Amino acid sequence: MAKRPAVGLRRQGGVANVIMIVVALVFMVLFLLLPLVTVFAQAFASGLSGYIASITDPNTLSAIWLTLIVAAVALVVNVVFGLAGSWALARFRFPGRLAILTVLDLPFSVSPVVAGLMLVLLYGRQGWLGPWLEAHNLKIIFALPGMIIATIFVTLPFVARELIPLMEEQGADEEEAAILLGASGWQMFWRITIPKLRWGLLYGVLLSNARAMGEFGAVSVVSGNILGLTDTMSLDVKALYDGYNIVGSFAVASLLASLALVTLVAKTVLERQFLTRSTKEEVSA
Amino acid sequence: MTKTTGLSRRNLLLTGAAAGLGAGLQALPRTAEAAQTIKLLNVSYDPTREFYADYDARFAAAWKAKTGDDVAVSVSNGGSGAQARAVISGLEADVVTLALGYDIDAIAKSGLLAADWAKRLPNGGTPYTSTIVFLTRKGNPKGLKDWPDLLKPGVQIVAANPKTSGGARWSFLAAYGWALKQFGGSTQKANDFIRAYYKQVPVLDAGSRGATLTFTNRGIGDVLISWEDEAHMAVAKGGAYSIVYPGTSILAEPPVAVVDANVDKHKTRAVAEAYLQNLYTPASQDLAAQYFYRPRDPQVLAKYAATFPKLDLFTIETFGGWQAAQKQFFANGGVFDQIYGG
Numbered sequence: 001m002a003k004r005p006a007v008g009l010r011r012q013g014g015v016a017n018v019i020m021i022v023v024a025l026v027f028m029v030l031f032l033l034l035p036l037v038t039v040f041a042q043a044f045a046s047g048l049s050g051y052i053a054s055i056t057d058p059n060t061l062s063a064i065w066l067t068l069i070v071a072a073v074a075l076v077v078n079v080v081f082g083l084a085g086s087w088a089l090a091r092f093r094f095p096g097r098l099a100i101l102t103v104l105d106l107p108f109s110v111s112p113v114v115a116g117l118m119l120v121l122l123y124g125r126q127g128w129l130g131p132w133l134e135a136h137n138l139k140i141i142f143a144l145p146g147m148i149i150a151t152i153f154v155t156l157p158f159v160a161r162e163l164i165p166l167m168e169e170q171g172a173d174e175e176e177a178a179i180l181l182g183a184s185g186w187q188m189f190w191r192i193t194i195p196k197l198r199w200g201l202l203y204g205v206l207l208s209n210a211r212a213m214g215e216f217g218a219v220s221v222v223s224g225n226i227l228g229l230t231d232t233m234s235l236d237v238k239a240l241y242d243g244y245n246i247v248g249s250f251a252v253a254s255l256l257a258s259l260a261l262v263t264l265v266a267k268t269v270l271e272r273q274f275l276t277r278s279t280k281e282e283v284s285a
Numbered sequence: 286m287t288k289t290t291g292l293s294r295r296n297l298l299l300t301g302a303a304a305g306l307g308a309g310l311q312a313l314p315r316t317a318e319a320a321q322t323i324k325l326l327n328v329s330y331d332p333t334r335e336f337y338a339d340y341d342a343r344f345a346a347a348w349k350a351k352t353g354d355d356v357a358v359s360v361s362n363g364g365s366g367a368q369a370r371a372v373i374s375g376l377e378a379d380v381v382t383l384a385l386g387y388d389i390d391a392i393a394k395s396g397l398l399a400a401d402w403a404k405r406l407p408n409g410g411t412p413y414t415s416t417i418v419f420l421t422r423k424g425n426p427k428g429l430k431d432w433p434d435l436l437k438p439g440v441q442i443v444a445a446n447p448k449t450s451g452g453a454r455w456s457f458l459a460a461y462g463w464a465l466k467q468f469g470g471s472t473q474k475a476n477d478f479i480r481a482y483y484k485q486v487p488v489l490d491a492g493s494r495g496a497t498l499t500f501t502n503r504g505i506g507d508v509l510i511s512w513e514d515e516a517h518m519a520v521a522k523g524g525a526y527s528i529v530y531p532g533t534s535i536l537a538e539p540p541v542a543v544v545d546a547n548v549d550k551h552k553t554r555a556v557a558e559a560y561l562q563n564l565y566t567p568a569s570q571d572l573a574a575q576y577f578y579r580p581r582d583p584q585v586l587a588k589y590a591a592t593f594p595k596l597d598l599f600t601i602e603t604f605g606g607w608q609a610a611q612k613q614f615f616a617n618g619g620v621f622d623q624i625y626g627g
Contacts, residue, residue, distance in 0.1 A: 123375075124374035125395075126374060126395070142371065226326065242334070242495070
């Protein structure tokens, strides 16, 4: 009885389904697969040795190193802020909570270039904090700290946005029970909160990390584009392309694409884990 | 059992955090460690990357031979106006090598270098010159020989945005200057010409190199209006293009200057000044010519006469200098704003 409508739908939509699938496939191939193939084809246009030479160019190595540093620091900040922020927002009700939730989405809605410009206006030589920073010989803009801040700005919401719904859904019962049974705050945090959140946390970290490594707009504004010093991988792709080094440019692009692919695979694996775990937990509960 | 996993997990997180911070801190001394090697930052405009990459290596070798010190020159390339803005905002350039004097004036106005910077080096601080030419598809299939030909129906012009690109400002003025001359100094008719001209530009790139790559790699347009050096470089990089010299064009003078406040802060004045003065030596002039910049040295210019044909060139003084030209044409509400998109 329950199966019949489903079968009926499938029969009726036979032709339509095929058309939809074909359209979706064509779009996938044209807009996702082909560009990706092109990137790799161009990267290997002058063979494996050309590829390796491009990747081991000192400027490119420095760009890879810089990208990893920026992403690593952003990751740490994102985890700490994501946990603290989502904890505060999911577990407590206080005046201004909605305002904070809205502001949290700001990086999603502000164009990354504008984000970069805001940082220049704040920390730049003629910015609000510029004279103070200069007097104390601190360099933020056109140096590593600025690039890290810009990356953190654009990736900040990912972890918190992932954790807040999860925390709200799970509720505070187990945490309250732990406290009532005499656990200290940290014990509760490490033994209850973190284990319950780990998959969501990893998922958010993965998303923010992918964004951090690929970020172009905000970082390009605050980097100063100094070859071999403040070029991240995505900036290096453009610098190489502008320098008529097409193979080098696509070689770095292919590395970035590979990182993205690894992230995607990891994300899929995590999603599976996440789903099976939560269903198991539901069943056991 | 649970306790140990909890602890190890905490340790993992902590070591992860420490590694991230450690890596961040490690990188800081790397950029600040200027003790043995003198570091010099040259903030330049878009098309100079090939020339300065070569020049920097030669200068470093010469400086090492002369003083025993290593000098590591870093370069930043981008649209001239954007680069000037970055220096004003705190990009600590020891020297700037930009597309036009107005951009260095802007840096001077912010207090980073003396207003009379142009008087410190020969030729008003412009060690090489260039001009604006046409780059067409091989054999010039549309027969574009001079400025009025560009207005033929169906001709697509590729150019950069004068608001952000120095080369694009020179090329705007090259076209405008021809029109002024042609129409006996009538700004009304020159404005009409330049309006029709920009109607044929389908897309304005932010920088000169971007416009070149739009024309070469993406195959858009019938003619690229750009620096003479950009046109030669595109041909040298193996493209099937023809360089066309219009009857009249502008003498483009890209200037260089030491940024006083920054070299005093970095204690790099001696090497920064030598870096720019060295641009005027016959060897460097020859190198500039090899990268298709017109050398100031008449003997070197004569040697490369085949590369740089003689042209009827007018200067920026036609428009009363850069301050006046900027105000009249490129400032908000100027001629470019009036004719583009309107």
